[in-house]
Amino acid sequence: RHGDDKPEGGVEVARDVKIGVILGYTGPIESLTPDMAAGAELAMKEVNDSGAFMDGLKVTPVRGDTTCTDAQAATATTERLITSDKISAIVGGDCSGVTTAMLENVALANGVVMISPSATSPALTTVKDDGLFFRTAPSDARQGQVVTDILMDRGIKTAAMTYTNNDYGKGLADSIKANYTAAGGTITINIPHEDGKADYSAEVGSLAQAGGDILIVAGYLDQGGKGIIQTSLDNGAFDRFFMPDGMIGDSLPEAIGPALNGSIGDFPGTDSPGAATFQSMASDAGFKGDGPFAPESYDAAALIMLAMQKAKSTNSQDFKGYIEGIANAPGEKVYPGELGKALKMIDQGTEIDYVGASAVELVNGGESAGNYREIEVQNGENVTVKFR
Amino acid sequence: MNMRVIAVFALMGILLAIVGMVQSWNVAFNILNLCVISAIMTLGVNMQWGYAGLVNFGVMGFVAVGGLAAVVIAMPPVEAAWQAGGGRLMLGFGVMAVVIAVATAFWRMTKHRLSRRARYIIMAAILVLGYGLVRYITDAAVVAIEAVEPAKSGYLGGFGLPILLSWAVGAVVAGIVAMLVGRIALGLRSDYLAIATLGISEIMIYILKNEDWLARGVKNVSGLPRPVPYEIDLQQKAWLNQLAETSGQSLANASSIIVKLCYLSLFVAVLVGLFWLAEKALRAPWGRMMRAIRDNEVAAEAMGKDVKGRHLQIFILGSAVLGLAGAMLTTLDGQFTPHSYQPLRFTFLVWVMVIVGGSGNNYGAIIGGFIIWFFWIEAEPIGLWLMDALTAGLDADSPLRVHLLESAAHTRLMTMGVIMLLVLRFSPKGLIPEAKR
Amino acid sequence: MSFLIGKDMVAGYGGATILKGCTIGVEQGEIAVIVGPNGAGKSTAMRALFGLLDLTSGAVMMDGQDIGALKPQMRVQLGMGFVPQTANIFTELSVEENLEMGAFLHPDDFADAEEQVFELFPILREKRHQLAGELSGGQRQQVAVGRALMTEPKILMLDEPTAGVSPIVMDELFDRIIDIAHQGIAILMVEQNARQALEIADKGYVLVQGENRFTDSGKALLADREVRQTFLGG
Amino acid sequence: MVDIINALVLIANFIVVPGLTYGCQLGLGALGITMIYSVLRFSNFAHGEMMSFGAMTTILMTWWMQAQGISFGAVPTALFALPFGIVAVIALTLTADRLVFRYYRSIKAPPVTMLIVSMGLMFFLGGLIRFIIGPDDQNFFDGQRFIINARQFKEMTGLNEGLAIKTTQGMTLILAVLMVGFVFWFLRHTRTGKSMRAYANNEDLALLSGINPERVILVTWVITAFLVTLAGTLYGLDKSYKPFTYLSLLLPIFASAIVGGIGSPIGAILGGFVIAFSELTITFAYKRVLGYLLPQSLEPQGLMQLLSTDYKIALSFLILVLVLILKPTGIAGGKVI
Amino acid sequence: MISVKNLVKTFGGIRAVDGASMTIAEGSITGLIGPNGAGKTTLFNVVAGVYQPDAGQVMLGGDDITGLPPHELFHRGLLRTFQIAHEFGSLTVRENLMMVPSPQAGENLLNVWLRPRRIRTEEHSIAQKANDVLDFLQLAGLADEYAGNLSGGQKKLLELGRTMMVDARIVFLDEVGAGVNRTLLKTIGDAILRLNRERGYTFCMIEHDMDFIARLCAPVIVMAEGSVLAQGTAKEVKANPQVIEAYLGTGSRHRKQRA
Ligand SMILES: Nc1ncnc2c1ncn2[C@@H]1O[C@H](COP(=O)(O)OP(=O)(O)OP(=O)(O)O)[C@@H](O)[C@H]1O
Numbered sequence A: 001r002h003g004d005d006k007p008e009g010g011v012e013v014a015r016d017v018k019i020g021v022i023l024g025y026t027g028p029i030e031s032l033t034p035d036m037a038a039g040a041e042l043a044m045k046e047v048n049d050s051g052a053f054m055d056g057l058k059v060t061p062v063r064g065d066t067t068c069t070d071a072q073a074a075t076a077t078t079e080r081l082i083t084s085d086k087i088s089a090i091v092g093g094d095c096s097g098v099t100t101a102m103l104e105n106v107a108l109a110n111g112v113v114m115i116s117p118s119a120t121s122p123a124l125t126t127v128k129d130d131g132l133f134f135r136t137a138p139s140d141a142r143q144g145q146v147v148t149d150i151l152m153d154r155g156i157k158t159a160a161m162t163y164t165n166n167d168y169g170k171g172l173a174d175s176i177k178a179n180y181t182a183a184g185g186t187i188t189i190n191i192p193h194e195d196g197k198a199d200y201s202a203e204v205g206s207l208a209q210a211g212g213d214i215l216i217v218a219g220y221l222d223q224g225g226k227g228i229i230q231t232s233l234d235n236g237a238f239d240r241f242f243m244p245d246g247m248i249g250d251s252l253p254e255a256i257g258p259a260l261n262g263s264i265g266d267f268p269g270t271d272s273p274g275a276a277t278f279q280s281m282a283s284d285a286g287f288k289g290d291g292p293f294a295p296e297s298y299d300a301a302a303l304i305m306l307a308m309q310k311a312k313s314t315n316s317q318d319f320k321g322y323i324e325g326i327a328n329a330p331g332e333k334v335y336p337g338e339l340g341k342a343l344k345m346i347d348q349g350t351e352i353d354y355v356g357a358s359a360v361e362l363v364n365g366g367e368s369a370g371n372y373r374e375i376e377v378q379n380g381e382n383v384t385v386k387f388r
Numbered sequence B: 001m002n003m004r005v006i007a008v009f010a011l012m013g014i015l016l017a018i019v020g021m022v023q024s025w026n027v028a029f030n031i032l033n034l035c036v037i038s039a040i041m042t043l044g045v046n047m048q049w050g051y052a053g054l055v056n057f058g059v060m061g062f063v064a065v066g067g068l069a070a071v072v073i074a075m076p077p078v079e080a081a082w083q084a085g086g087g088r089l090m091l092g093f094g095v096m097a098v099v100i101a102v103a104t105a106f107w108r109m110t111k112h113r114l115s116r117r118a119r120y121i122i123m124a125a126i127l128v129l130g131y132g133l134v135r136y137i138t139d140a141a142v143v144a145i146e147a148v149e150p151a152k153s154g155y156l157g158g159f160g161l162p163i164l165l166s167w168a169v170g171a172v173v174a175g176i177v178a179m180l181v182g183r184i185a186l187g188l189r190s191d192y193l194a195i196a197t198l199g200i201s202e203i204m205i206y207i208l209k210n211e212d213w214l215a216r217g218v219k220n221v222s223g224l225p226r227p228v229p230y231e232i233d234l235q236q237k238a239w240l241n242q243l244a245e246t247s248g249q250s251l252a253n254a255s256s257i258i259v260k261l262c263y264l265s266l267f268v269a270v271l272v273g274l275f276w277l278a279e280k281a282l283r284a285p286w287g288r289m290m291r292a293i294r295d296n297e298v299a300a301e302a303m304g305k306d307v308k309g310r311h312l313q314i315f316i317l318g319s320a321v322l323g324l325a326g327a328m329l330t331t332l333d334g335q336f337t338p339h340s341y342q343p344l345r346f347t348f349l350v351w352v353m354v355i356v357g358g359s360g361n362n363y364g365a366i367i368g369g370f371i372i373w374f375f376w377i378e379a380e381p382i383g384l385w386l387m388d389a390l391t392a393g394l395d396a397d398s399p400l401r402v403h404l405l406e407s408a409a410h411t412r413l414m415t416m417g418v419i420m421l422l423v424l425r426f427s428p429k430g431l432i433p434e435a436k437r
Numbered sequence C: 001m002s003f004l005i006g007k008d009m010v011a012g013y014g015g016a017t018i019l020k021g022c023t024i025g026v027e028q029g030e031i032a033v034i035v036g037p038n039g040a041g042k043s044t045a046m047r048a049l050f051g052l053l054d055l056t057s058g059a060v061m062m063d064g065q066d067i068g069a070l071k072p073q074m075r076v077q078l079g080m081g082f083v084p085q086t087a088n089i090f091t092e093l094s095v096e097e098n099l100e101m102g103a104f105l106h107p108d109d110f111a112d113a114e115e116q117v118f119e120l121f122p123i124l125r126e127k128r129h130q131l132a133g134e135l136s137g138g139q140r141q142q143v144a145v146g147r148a149l150m151t152e153p154k155i156l157m158l159d160e161p162t163a164g165v166s167p168i169v170m171d172e173l174f175d176r177i178i179d180i181a182h183q184g185i186a187i188l189m190v191e192q193n194a195r196q197a198l199e200i201a202d203k204g205y206v207l208v209q210g211e212n213r214f215t216d217s218g219k220a221l222l223a224d225r226e227v228r229q230t231f232l233g234g
Numbered sequence D: 001m002v003d004i005i006n007a008l009v010l011i012a013n014f015i016v017v018p019g020l021t022y023g024c025q026l027g028l029g030a031l032g033i034t035m036i037y038s039v040l041r042f043s044n045f046a047h048g049e050m051m052s053f054g055a056m057t058t059i060l061m062t063w064w065m066q067a068q069g070i071s072f073g074a075v076p077t078a079l080f081a082l083p084f085g086i087v088a089v090i091a092l093t094l095t096a097d098r099l100v101f102r103y104y105r106s107i108k109a110p111p112v113t114m115l116i117v118s119m120g121l122m123f124f125l126g127g128l129i130r131f132i133i134g135p136d137d138q139n140f141f142d143g144q145r146f147i148i149n150a151r152q153f154k155e156m157t158g159l160n161e162g163l164a165i166k167t168t169q170g171m172t173l174i175l176a177v178l179m180v181g182f183v184f185w186f187l188r189h190t191r192t193g194k195s196m197r198a199y200a201n202n203e204d205l206a207l208l209s210g211i212n213p214e215r216v217i218l219v220t221w222v223i224t225a226f227l228v229t230l231a232g233t234l235y236g237l238d239k240s241y242k243p244f245t246y247l248s249l250l251l252p253i254f255a256s257a258i259v260g261g262i263g264s265p266i267g268a269i270l271g272g273f274v275i276a277f278s279e280l281t282i283t284f285a286y287k288r289v290l291g292y293l294l295p296q297s298l299e300p301q302g303l304m305q306l307l308s309t310d311y312k313i314a315l316s317f318l319i320l321v322l323v324l325i326l327k328p329t330g331i332a333g334g335k336v337i
Numbered sequence E: 001m002i003s004v005k006n007l008v009k010t011f012g013g014i015r016a017v018d019g020a021s022m023t024i025a026e027g028s029i030t031g032l033i034g035p036n037g038a039g040k041t042t043l044f045n046v047v048a049g050v051y052q053p054d055a056g057q058v059m060l061g062g063d064d065i066t067g068l069p070p071h072e073l074f075h076r077g078l079l080r081t082f083q084i085a086h087e088f089g090s091l092t093v094r095e096n097l098m099m100v101p102s103p104q105a106g107e108n109l110l111n112v113w114l115r116p117r118r119i120r121t122e123e124h125s126i127a128q129k130a131n132d133v134l135d136f137l138q139l140a141g142l143a144d145e146y147a148g149n150l151s152g153g154q155k156k157l158l159e160l161g162r163t164m165m166v167d168a169r170i171v172f173l174d175e176v177g178a179g180v181n182r183t184l185l186k187t188i189g190d191a192i193l194r195l196n197r198e199r200g201y202t203f204c205m206i207e208h209d210m211d212f213i214a215r216l217c218a219p220v221i222v223m224a225e226g227s228v229l230a231q232g233t234a235k236e237v238k239a240n241p242q243v244i245e246a247y248l249g250t251g252s253r254h255r256k257q258r259a
C-alpha cells in the first residue's frame, strides 16, 4: 500500500489510481459510513474487474477518517491522502462542516476533485470551488416540495415535525415547513433532536402534545430518528410517520416491526431499475445497499472514474469538466453494474447519461437535481408506490 | 531537568521530520500548526489547573466563544438582516440591560429595607416581566433576521474587520464569559466544578447551535476571510512558479507550504509571547501564591490571600487564552461550525494534553499539546500500518485480515488509548514534571 | 534479644538517609519510650519497624524471627498495632466505624473491646455516630489510640499519642498504658511529653539525627542533667 | 372527573413512566461511577465504555443462545445471558486494574492522573468494542415487549388517553432500586463494605488495621462489573445497543452522580431522577393536560411549553448548576457514604 | 483588643461554641485552655473568619469584624496558626514563609511583567527574613525541602514561623506546642515573650501544657462545653476546683500510688 514514487502531474505513468474515500469512520455517524465506503469501493472493484479503465489501470480506494465533527482532523487526513498517498480524487466528505473545511483548506489548494455523497448544506452550493466540488446527495430545497406534494395528495393537513439538529436536518425541515405551510398545511410543532443521545422521551412528549395527523422525522434511520419513532410508538404518541430520505432503509421496518406499516416517506430515485440493482449488488457484496447515502457513494465513485476515462487523465484539472456531462442527459443510460460497459462506450465516443443507483442529475454547478420515489411501508417493507 | 526538556522537544522535532519525509511536508506543517494551537489551549488549561488547581472542563465553551468572535469580527455584515430586525434586536438587548440593571439596583437597595420574602417576590416579578418584555421585542426580530435568505445568510453577519483583530476580541469575550461563569461556579470543589463547567459549556454550545441569528447555528458559517494569501492566488504568482521549479516541488505543494508557513509564523509569535508572560508569572511571587492556594486554600486565606478573587483572576486569564486559541483555530479552519465543539475533542483531549505533558509546568503543557495532537492525527496511519503488519502473514482475503483492515478506523481510537497509557506509565507525572523551585 | 527489635536500621526517603543505624527494641510487658528533637527520625523509626518504609540495611526481628520481608498487613496479623503521628484516623468514617476497623481482624469480641475504649475515653461514646473528621484535635487523638487498642495487639506502637490531649485524658491514657503493659503487652511509644512518659518507661531511647544518643531506663534518663537540658526542656 | 383522570394518565404516560425509566438508567450508571469514586478515588471516564462492553458481551451471548434455540418465552433471553456478560466484565475490569490502574495506585498518583488514565482506557475500549461488534445499531430484544400498551390500556379503561409500560421499563425500575439498596446496604452495613470505605479514606491506616487492599479492590471491581453490565444491558434492551450512545451517555451519568452528590448511592439515583425529570417536565407541552383540566372556554391556544426541547440538554445542565449552587456537594451531600 | 460577645456556633445539633464571651487585652498573652472538644479551636475559627457564627459578635479594636473573610482579617493584623498543620505541601519550606507577607508587589501581574527590578529587591528582603526565621526554628537545613516532607513537629514549627514573617497585631496560636520538642518549645516561649514585649504583639494561645501556660500567660481563660468556665491567673485557675474536675484532673493513678 505504498504510493507510486513518481511525482504527480505531467504525463500519466502511474500503474494505478488512488481515490480517497474520506468519511467519518469514527464519531457520530460512524454507523452509516461503513456502508457508504463499501458502496464507493464496490464501484471501484467493478471498474477494476472490467479491466476497461484507462488501458488497464487499477483503481485503489484509500480510506481516511473525517470524524464528522473535527474539522482539523479531517483537513489533516485529507492533506495526508492528497500529498502523501497521492490520491487523484475524493469521495467525501460526509458532514457539511468538515466537507467545507476539506474543500476550502486542502482540495482547492491542491486542485483535487471532491464528490460528496452526503453533504446537503445549501451553503455548499455557493462556495468557491473552482469547479472541483460536486455532490450526489440531493439538495433540501427540492425535497421540501416533494414531501409537501406527497402529504397533500394524501390529504394530510397537520403534522408535527422533528429534525436532526445539523445542517441537513435543519435545512430540510426549513424547506418542508415553508412548502407545506404555503400549500395550506399546518406544522403544529417543529423541534430538533440531537443524534446519539440517550433518551428522546422529552422530544416525543412535546411532539405528542402538539399533535398532528402524522409525525415528520427528518433524521437518520439508525440515529435519533429511529429513537424518536421507537419512543413514539412505545408510548402511543404517534402511529404514523413521514420519513424523508435519511430515514429510508430496510433496517428500519425490520427493527421496528409491523407498527411501522402505513407510514410513508420519500427517497431519491426514478423509476429506473438502478436502486434495486444496486441493492442486490450490495447484498451480494455483504453490505446494506439501502442505507442512507450508500447509493450516492457508489455514484460518486463511479462518476469520478467515468470522467477520468473520458478525459483520459487522472488529473483533476483535466477531468473535472466532464463530470456534469456524464451525469446528465443526453446519452445512453448507465445503471449500477454497467460501469464496465460504460467505460467502453466512453472509449468509443458514445455519449452517456449516468443514472446510477440514485438517479443522479447534476444541476447548479454540481448538485444532484433529485428525483424522488414515494415510499409506503407495507408488510414490513419499503414499497415504492409512485415516482415524483 | 533541562536536558529532559531539550530531549523531549528534540524527539518531537524528529517525529515531525519523519512525517515530513515519509508522508509529506504539507502534512507535517499541517500537524505542526495545530500543535501550536493546541499548545496555546494547554497553556490556558495549565494556568487554571497546574497553577491554581481549578478544574475547568468547560474548555470547549471558551474555545467556541473565541471562534464566534472570529465570525462576528471578520464576516461582512448582512445589510438586509440588519434592516429586517437588527435595530429591534439591539433594542431588545438594550431593554435586557436595563432590566438587569434595575434588578440589581433593586436587590442592592432593598437589602435592609424589605423583608426577605417581599424581596424575592418582587425580584422574581421584575425578572419574569423583563424576560417577557425582552422576548416580545426580540422574538419578532429574530424571526425577521432568520428569514433573510436562510439558506445563505439568515444572520446578522459581522463587522467586516480584519480577522486578526478577532484573536484579541476572542480572548476578551472569553474572559468576560469566564467572569460570569466563575462567579457562579468557582465555589465548587474539584469534581463538582469540573462537571459544572462542562455543563455550562454545553449550554453555551447549545446557544450557538440554536440561535441562528448570531452565527447561523447548525447551518455553519464558512468562507471566513484569511489573514494570509490563498493558495490558488499564490499559484498565479511568477515568483512562486519559479520557486517551485527550482525546488522541484509541484506548484500546489509549494503554495500550500507557503500558506502554512505564514500561519505558523503568526501562531508561533502568539505562543512565544504567551509563554513568556506565563513563565514570568509562574516564577514570580504571583506563581508562588497561586501554588500555595492550590495546595491549601484555608491556609492561604489565613495568610491574607484573597482566594476567591485569585481564583477568579486565573479562571479569567486561562479562559481568555482558550478564547484566543479558539479564534485562531476558527481562523485557520476558515469556518465556524458549532457541531465540532464536542467535549471529547475540546475538553477531554486538551486535558489529556496537559496531564501527559506535565501539569504545573509551561514546557510540559506545550509538549503535551504537541505530542498528543501529533498522535491524534497520526494514530490513524499508525493503526492502519499496525493492522497491516500484524496481518501480513495472513492470506490477502482471509476473513480475519479483511475484518481487521475494515475496522482499521477504530484502531485510531485504540492506538490513541495505548499511546496515552504508555506515556503515562513511563512518566506518570507527565513528560516534563513540575519543577521544584 | 528483645521481643521486637529493629537492629542497626538504616532507612530514608528517596535521596536522604534519615535513620543512620539506630537500634530500638522492646520486651513483652515493658514500656519503651523514644524521645528526641523534631526531625530526629523517631516517626521514621516507627514506620520502619512496621514495614511502612523499606530498610536499606539492618533487620527487624519479632520473637526471634526476622520479619523484615513481611508486608504491614502481615505484621498486623502477627499482632503489631500502630498509631501513626499524623493521618491516624479514618476521617470519613464514624467514630464507631473507626473502632470497628481497628477490630477488623477479630470482629467477634468487638463489643467488649469497644466498651473498654469507651470507658477509657468517655467522650467517644457520646460521639460514636459522628464522623471522626469532625472531631476536635484531642478527640481525634483519642479515636486514634482507641482504634489501635481495638486491634488487641501483642505489641502496641504509639507515635505521640498524647499530642493535643488535655491533662486529664493524658493521665488516664498513661494509666491505661501501664495496665496494658501489665497484661504482658510490649509498648513502644514516641513522646514529646517526655517527662511524663519517661516516668512510666522501663526503657528510654534518645534519638538524635537518626542515631541512638542515649539509651537507659526511664528513670535514669530523667535524672541525667544533660538529657534533661538538651532534650526534655530542663 | 374523567377529565382529571385523563390528564393524570397523560402525565403518567409522557412524564412519569419515561422519567422513571430514564432516571433509573442514569442512576444505575451513576451508581457505578460513585462506587469507583468512593473506593478508588477517581472519576472513571471509561465507565460508559465498560457499560458498552458489558452490553456487548451480553448481546453476543444472547445471539449464541438464540442460535442454539434457547428461549424463555415472554422473558427476554438477554436476561439469561447477563451472567455471562458480568463474568466477562469482571475479567475486563480486573485485567484493566492489573495492567493499568494498579500502577498509579502504587505510586499514589493524584486523582486527575487516574482520570486521564481512565480516558486512555476509554479510547482503547471504544476502539476494541467497535472492532468486535462494529459501530452499528444492534437489536437484541426478544420476548414480550409490553407489560401494557397504550391501546390495551384504552380498551381496558375506556379512557381517552393511553398508558404504555414496556417490559424493559419494569425491569429497569425494579433492578435499579434493588441494586441501589444493595450497594447502600453493602457499603454501610457489611464489614467488607466498611473496610472499602476505610481503605478509600486512608490507605495506610487501612493497612495498619489489617485490611487487605487487594481484596478491597477486587470486591470493588466485581461490584462495579455487576453494575455496569446491568446498566449497559438494560439500557441497550430498552433503547437499542449502539456503541456511540454510550459515549454520549457518559455526560448525563456524570451529571447525575454529581447532582446527587458523588460518593452517595442514594444520591446517584436521586441525581438520575433530577436530570431525567427536569428534562421532561420543563420541556413538556402542557396544552392537552390543561385542555382536560380547564373549562372549554379557557382552553389554551399555544403549546404551553415552559421551554422548547431545543434546549433540553442545556436545561439538564442548567438544573445541575443550579443544584450545585444551592447545595455545593449535591443533593445527598456527597463524598460521605 | 479582641472582644467576643455571646458567640454561638453550631454544627448540626452540636453546639461547639455556646455563648462564649471574653476579651483579650491589648498587649497580653492570653491563654485559652479547656478539655478536648470544649470549643477552643472552633472559637478561633469563628474569630479568624473561617466559620460564620450563628450568633454573637467579634470586635477587633473598635471595629465589628464578625464574619469578615480571613484574608481581610490578615490585613488588619490578625494572624493564626492551625492545630492540624496546614502547610503548603508542594512549596519548599522557604517558600512557605516567603508567601506570607501580603500584599507583595510581585503578586500583581502587571508588576511581574513590567517592573521586574522592583520585585527582585522585594524578594531579596523577604528571602532574608525567611532565612532568619528558619534559623531561629532550627529548620535552616530543610529550607529547600518540600514542606510536605517535614516531620510532624517540624510542620508545627513552620506554622509558627509564618506568624513571624509579618508584623502582626494579634496572633492566635492553636497548640503550637503539641508535638514540639520541649527544649525547643522553651526557646519558642522566649521568642513569644520577646515579640510581646519588644514589638507589642498580642497573643492568644491554646495549649495543653500547663507549665508552658503558666510561664507565659496572663490571664488564662478556661473553656468548657462551649462557654467560659473560669478566668484568672494561671495559679488561680489551677486551683479552681471546677477546672480541676473538668480539665486538669487529680493526677495519674500510678503517680498517686507511688507517692
Ligand atoms: N465540622 C464539625 N462538624 C461537627 N462537629 C464539629 C465540627 N468541628 C468541631 N466539632 C465539634 O465541636 C466541638 C468543639 O471542637 P473544637 O475543635 O473547637 O474543640 P477544642 O476545644 O479545640 O478541642 P481540642 O483541645 O481537642 O483541640 C467538638 O465536640 C467537636 O466534635
Ligand SMILES: Nc1ncnc2c1ncn2[C@@H]1O[C@H](COP(=O)(O)OP(=O)(O)OP(=O)(O)O)[C@@H](O)[C@H]1O
Residues within 6 Å of the ligand: C013, C016, C018, C036, C037, C038, C039, C040, C041, C042, C043, C044, C045, C085, E142, E145, E148, E149, E150, E151, E152, E153, E154, E179
Ligand atoms: N516523606 C518524606 N520525604 C522526605 N523526607 C521526609 C519525609 N518524611 C520525613 N522526612 C524527613 O525525615 C526527617 C525525620 O522525620 P521524622 O518524621 O522521622 O521525625 P520525628 O523524629 O518523628 O520528628 P517529630 O518529633 O517532629 O515528629 C525529617 O527531617 C523530615 O524532614
Ligand SMILES: [Mg+2]
Residues within 6 Å of the ligand: C042, C043, C044, C085, C159, E151, E152, E153
Ligand atoms: Mg514524628
Ligand SMILES: [Mg+2]
Residues within 6 Å of the ligand: C136, C137, C138, E040, E041, E042, E083
Ligand atoms: Mg482544638
